[in-house]
Amino acid sequence: MSTVKETVTSSLKETLKQKIEAWRPRTTRLLKEFGKVVIDQVTIEQAIGGARDVRCLVTDISYLDPYEGIRFRGKTIPEVFAELPKARGSEYPTVEAFWYFLLTGDIPTQAQVEEVMAEWKQRQNVPSYVFDVIRALPKDSHPMVMLSAGVLSMQRESKFTAYYHSGRYNKLQAWEYMYEDAFDLVARIPIIAAFIYRYKYKNDQHIPIDPNLDMGANFAHMMGIPKPYDDVSRMYFILHSDHESGNVSAHTTHLVASALSDAYYAYSAGLNGLAGPLHGLANQEVLSWIMEFQKKLGGAEPNKENVSKALWDTLNAGQVIPGYGHAVLRKTDPRYTAQREFCLKHMPDDPLFKLVSLIYEVAPGILMEHGKAKNPWPNVDAQSGVIQWHYGVREWDFYTVLFGVGRALGTMANITWDRALGYPIERPKSVTTEMLEQWAAEGGRKS
Ligand SMILES: CC(=O)SCCNC(=O)CCNC(=O)[C@H](O)C(C)(C)COP(=O)(O)OP(=O)(O)OC[C@H]1O[C@@H](n2cnc3c(N)ncnc32)[C@H](O)[C@@H]1OP(=O)(O)O
């Protein structure tokens, strides 16, 4: 039998506990009294087409409206940035304040943020074997492999798994142990990410944590990048945290955790999905597309004509324009807009930003003319790499790791609530092509 580490108490956890206890009757009532109420129907197109738009997942952490974009706990991105307590001397909130907000739905007071910051620091002890695991991989492994392997290697630390095997597992208390793992994971993952960066690209020269700094500032410090990279980090991690629960990384994490796999197993799996070029890896694809384009220009100025030609060349070669399109969004992603506003304020003359803006002027029209993509507008990935590039992170295969640090916040808040509300193992039903053909001939499924 494993040793169970007792969970700690804090005002965040106490608040969360109250919220969970108040929330549970809502879920119970929906299940018991309204369980058979129909909320959607599924077409053949949806069954073959990646369950697009099928309403069959529940999360209260964030909601994505196709035209408005993401709301975290009911608040738009500008509202979140305006209302959460800011980091000292910064116009952006701390990631710690945002973590409190995602978990509880409440805007924390400054005192509550201080408490989360103190607890965050206590949880930052990454076991040394994590670095050994990363070093044991071939050095040219993709940084996402390193991040996923590093996270997975920490599974032996899981308090949830120890609790599960303790012989006193109780469904009502399980969330407390999931919360412990979730909080440990979000506190440790920035350190692993910065380690990967400096191991791979900075001659294995590392910068230790500064215990006086908040998470965003500490990340900038460990990366070795001066201000305003602390604000870039805070903004980036908050923006990338969550996008309701159907996206590949969040859904994978939720699915794996639904088998009562712990946070480390679940998030390592989620990261593997994030590493796909149609999902999180699109941010590195955007930069490599731009670099390839500039190489072809051979020093000539980018303009609407040559950008248009390059976009058409990409489409005619049967490739996607990275950073454009979305499975749910039907307008410019507000995460794109938030980053664009940062660029307009801090780096308006950056040549790469100007090029990204030029692409924004022409790509939607071209995608509309091309006529395939349901959404011709840019997503978050079209604007994130250029900021990293500007502040010196030019190794674009690292960009998805940054996404992975941010996405940990949303996925970890989600799986804590999954256990709190007792969501069961996820297991949708599959059918065969022959069945679809039969139902098609009959004008719908009859039995
Ligand atoms: C953080 C994120 O994950 S945001 C998304 C990041 N990914 C990218 O930016 C990659 C480029 N974009 C895409 O590949 C897609 O728009 C996705 C994967 C994001 C969404 O996919 P879907 O929901 O299937 O998009 P949609 O229904 O509009 O696809 C219809 C067709 O348009 C094509 N299409 C969609 N977006 C693009 C694009 N950016 N460039 C070219 N073609 C596109 C699809 O490939 C598909 O073609 P097909 O019928 O030949 O298979």
Ligand SMILES: O=C([O-])CC(=O)C(=O)O
């Ligand atoms: O919502 C999606 O499918 C993809 C996305 O933008 C994200 O996960 O951030």
